[in-house]
Amino acid sequence: MKKLAIIGGGAAGLAAAVAAGEALRSPGGSNASHDVEVVLYEADERVGRSILATGNGRCNFSNAHIDAGLYRNGAFVRDALIALRGRSARRDSATAASCDENPVHEFFADWGLEWREEGEGRLYPLANKASVVLDVLREACAAGGVREACGSAVVGVVPPERTGEHFHLRFADGAIEHADAVVVACGGRGLAGLLPERYRVASARPVLGPLRTAGSVAKSLDNIRVRAALTLVDAGGTLRAREEGELLFRSYGVSGIAVFNLSRHASPGDRLLVDLLPFVAEADCESYLFRRRKRMAAHVGELSGEGFLRGLLLPPVSRVVLREAGLRSEALFSKADVPALARSLKALPFVVEGVGDARQCQVTRGGFSVGDFDATTMESHLDKGLYVVGEALDVDAPCGGYNLHWAWASGLTAGRAAAVQLAG
């Protein structure tokens, strides 16, 4: 009996296991092929724990509008998604139509998952619980005869030196097992030493998390949320990235989905410019403030800086903006103060110290270089029968279901390819 070893029972590993089980099922029958055993090695005591934490426990498992250009190493991702779509033979054309011919969505629909779309194309299970996604995957694994080996941390994969020999898997407890093909699906952390040195590994750093900022400004606004447009520039003022959305001030810096997305591009020393009036064009901002001042003065009479911003911003935010403009909150707000206030409102600056606590970050940037793998199968160019998928590859994307989509898509691709190779 040959063995397909899948290392890591997270999103990508489970998808690979299901796809392998499906591909190995005897035609027309429900039993797994007896020639190839699929084993899912998971370091944790149970598979899929990482899935349960996603989307605040609701699992934003994909997006209705997958765009390869949003991903790091987007050309590799595009080739992979095109190849997966090309290979997905539909059993049921009605399902294909309802899923917009997205093979990942078809896969989940085939196994019974129902979902709904929220803002910006985010897809969540209809039951609104991540556990439902895991239930579906585990049921599909069981149907494909996949064996779960939990509490099994693989510390090294040694490819065969000659054709006909096996892969050696080294475990944390010193045990050694053999396999005929291996799918590495162990996420983005702890990759050093897992594969032979000839594999290039881009150094890993946690991203999709909050940003730490210098100074005490953010601290004075802790827990306040604002709608804002955010611009990240490097120390020389060159644009790195832009995002718009909700910003949450924290004692250590800034958070929120827009900040998470910017964290993929941020380096220490960068400046984050917060536009608190995203609905007013920069060129129109002064005239907007002049009009507002004239209108308010007709009713209120003399205005202080804080009085002028009342009704527009929360008082703690107003005080920070006025201070940045060099104005005193209680001092009379004159026409001459408008240009400085406009600048402060349109680009309140924060200096980035770094990405926040790694435990708050959603993905790890870095991983095995995509240049060593075939995008159409996820198989290594260096060792036949070795596949790497999900976050273990140097691929990441913004929030919105894109990262899990990649985990499923790459897992399905590798699981199928490895099973077909072993069965053939």
Ligand SMILES: Cc1cc2nc3c(=O)[nH]c(=O)nc-3n(C[C@H](O)[C@H](O)[C@H](O)COP(=O)(O)OP(=O)(O)OC[C@H]3O[C@@H](n4cnc5c(N)ncnc54)[C@H](O)[C@@H]3O)c2cc1C
């Ligand atoms: C809090 C949080 C929320 C998120 N929310 C979303 C979301 O809503 N939508 C979205 O698209 N993305 C989300 N992400 C990102 C998404 O979860 C990951 O991109 C995705 O899980 C990556 O899948 P993976 O299978 O490559 O890795 P993982 O899901 O991390 O799975 C790796 C598995 O391998 C196991 N493992 C690791 N090393 C070994 C080893 N040596 N031997 C054996 N097993 C090993 C781990 O225990 C784990 O089970 C979120 C991430 C976090 C942290």
